[in-house]
Amino acid sequence: MTAPVGLPRTTPRFSSTFDTYSISEIQRAAATGIYDIRGGGAKRKVPHFDDLLFLGASISRYPLEGYREKCGTNVVLGSRFAKKPIEIKIPVTIAGMSFGALSGPAKEALGRGASAMGTTTTTGDGGMTPEEREHSQTLVYQVLPSRYGMNPDDLRKADAIEVVVGQGAKPGGGGMLLGQKITERVAGMRTLPPGIDQRSACRHPDWTGPDDLEIKIEELREITDWEKPIYVKVGASRPYYDTALSVKAGADVVVLDGMQGGTAATQEVFIENVGLPILSAIRPAVQALQDLGMHRKVQLIVSGGIRNGADVAKALALGADAVAIGTAALIALGDNDPRLEDEYRKLGTTAGAYDDWHEGRDPAGITTQDEALASRLDPVIAGRKLANYLAVLTLEAQTIARACGKSHVHNLEPEDLVALTVESAAMAQVPLAGTNWIPGKPQF
């Protein structure tokens, strides 16, 4: 009500429901008639590894000294069926990201950094580029619903094959690349007219369901003479069943991507509202492997919001064999660098919040196809930065593992962890700190 002059007024109050973001989004939708598209993974706060803590050495447990008392970090992937399993030196791999979503220099940088640290990179929804194969010592080749660029020569050049059922940002969604990033080269690789908005299938064209996936995996093995590990990648949704079915379909490795996992582009509502936080997906997946007697025989790689060596160690403690990083790798290369703040402002955003990767105007030259912008990224320097970051992730994980008395990071186990919240305790199936209570489990 309008108060007479001089009387106090209430403070303006924002609505928690109709907050500034929601209001701006409704206004944008009303103006354009199309959903909001962006890159990256879920940004909202969900239970994550921050809610877990390690129980370091004490009187009953003894730590390892650094350096001489080794803490092993190597992982063998594909021991189940492949004639040539892969051995990575660190338990961190680079997740699938396409040339198209990323610039050529960015893909090269990822290859350089990963190779320097003895781990793998993964192709994405556009197929394999020669540069990528050249710069990645060990390369995983994705088989996606779109099959852009798919061919048997690249299948055979790869070191492993990853059948993509889905990804954490959009379980149930297909790839998306908008016209501004469909350059001549990208269009050529994807057999599309340049400049159009790529529509992508969300299901594979020639199989649906685990019974037919099994036959598809058999075909891929036959084409590659059973040499290469075959991964199955799923977005975290029904992790127990998805993992069990991947095993039954014949996978060597299961890749599980939580909702924090990034995408090059999809609808904002899809990213934020579909899929599970990775924390809630790992234990069911491991349980499925254990129930089938396949834990450590079919390897589990988890991704979605891995940021530091503590996240790596926690994922391994919960039963994963390795982790994959996507968003973090791009940040290591230079994505969302505060030094580019002026440019971000011009794009209507700010360093740390930039996620309009689909527009292809990335000032860091990473998620763009614009040659001028892409040339800003020096792949040698960026590769070095990635290698540094991977080294730090590994050292941090080792530090924590040693403090827990482990001579190999794979010896980390759920009993090394406690949780700070009831939700994270229930999701990770570890006790609330200071108690022996795991919500949902009978007391022991």
Added chain:
Amino acid sequence: MSTVDLANTPLRELNAALHKLNGQTNDTHWEVRNPLGKHAVAVGVDAPVTIEIDGHVGYYCGGMNKQARIVIDGNAGVGVGENMMSGEIHIKGDASQAAGATGRGGLLIIDGNASARCGISMKGIDILVKGSIGPMSAFMAQAGNLVVLGDAGEALGDSIYEARLFVRGKVKSLGADCIEKTPTAEERDMLAAILKRGGCESISPDEFRLYGSARKLYNFHIDNVSSY
């Protein structure tokens, strides 16, 4: 001539032997007996050889074929010739779903009928079906030619990009953004060439109607919302 009897020989041995072949091989004629509906027969071949399969095959026969000429004297299961790169696959019987899926080159000939999703996501392959094709064929077909002497089922060419669909018989219904087009002289010649390669030179290209993309879904437009 090499003969392999899949009743006695593991499939792995057949495919491994085929993968050892290259352009210089003298072993250019293969006969495969008793496929008995096995999957992944003669996949990933990359050599200018002829492989005659005497019987019915399961899924993905001739998958990712390069250069080879594969003849199936029987029916083929799901995904025959999937992602074919070049060469020729000739099925004397019928083909099940997703025949020629994501194929990038070469010629797939089906003497009988193909079922649903024939040519799904095709990327340059030529497919000639002498019978009819099932529903949802040429879904998201990006490039190449699908030629059908018989009829086509529901939702032909849904979400099609630049592939060309020539149908001589009736089309039950067209998918989103797929319309009838008038063939250019060049397209007519393309069709004639495919008919000739498939042993159908007696059939006139003028008996076919051409279907292709209206290109309205190439960039998102609020007015096309009902298509999604």
Added chain:
Amino acid sequence: MCGIVGLFLKSRMLEPQLGAMLSQMLGVMTDRGPDSAGFAVYGAGDGSHIKLTLRSNLGNDIDTIADEISADIGGPLASSKRGSHIVLTTPKSIEQKVRDWLAANRADVRVVGAGSRMELYKEVGLPSDVAERFALKDMAGTHGIGHTRMATESAVTTDGAHPFSTGVDQCLVHNGSLSNHNGVRRNLQRDGLTFQTENDTEVAAAYLTWRLRQGMDLNTALEACLSDLDGFYTFVVGTESGFAVLRDPIACKPAVMAETDDYVAFGTEYRALVGLPGVEQARVFEPEPAKVYVWERH
């Protein structure tokens, strides 16, 4: 996720071989469904008796159950044993008494199927082993359906195996994955139907039973599936006189049929049909999406 086989005989001459033909078809589908297998056969029977196929879900002995029941409620009841299952042939007039006795005295015994002519067998294990245990190849009948299962969202148990029977002489097998079965189950429960499992297939079977109970014929009931059930499905259905096939409108899961003057056969893959007599001359086709196919005996 699974393999389905089905056979409906038009020719009486083939009836003694129904089981042998189905057994061969089932074995071929092992790769698609190694977890468990089951089949239903429509064999001999008459209008005054009901055949109850029984199984103990704790693996307890049921060999003498016919005698035990007769001793209490009168009889005699005929029974025949196949593997771990028993078929109890009871006069219709005392069927309910038999069921009540079982509920009161042997809570571990499930009635897997009931019908004037239908016998239903299912178990965990490889399809060819399961067929062997139940001596399917010796069975005769007019039609039958079989299923090999790869469990998706539920555990591998015998209860979860197909076929599901939710009505007299009715059974259903399914390849695919329904997406709204939980809601449909709740609606059916409100209307008095009961469920043994969390399985989506059981919901589909119960839905059909419900529609048939409302007086719809098989054709109309299956048409109703198209509006009320969501997801990806291929159903093969058996009733006392009928054999039906339905695929959802998107029809991603494979399905092949072969028809001659003597039979109609269904297989998830063509290779399941390859051993059938005269299949080379058969009309081989893949059922259209969203189209009900029904064959009835006259």
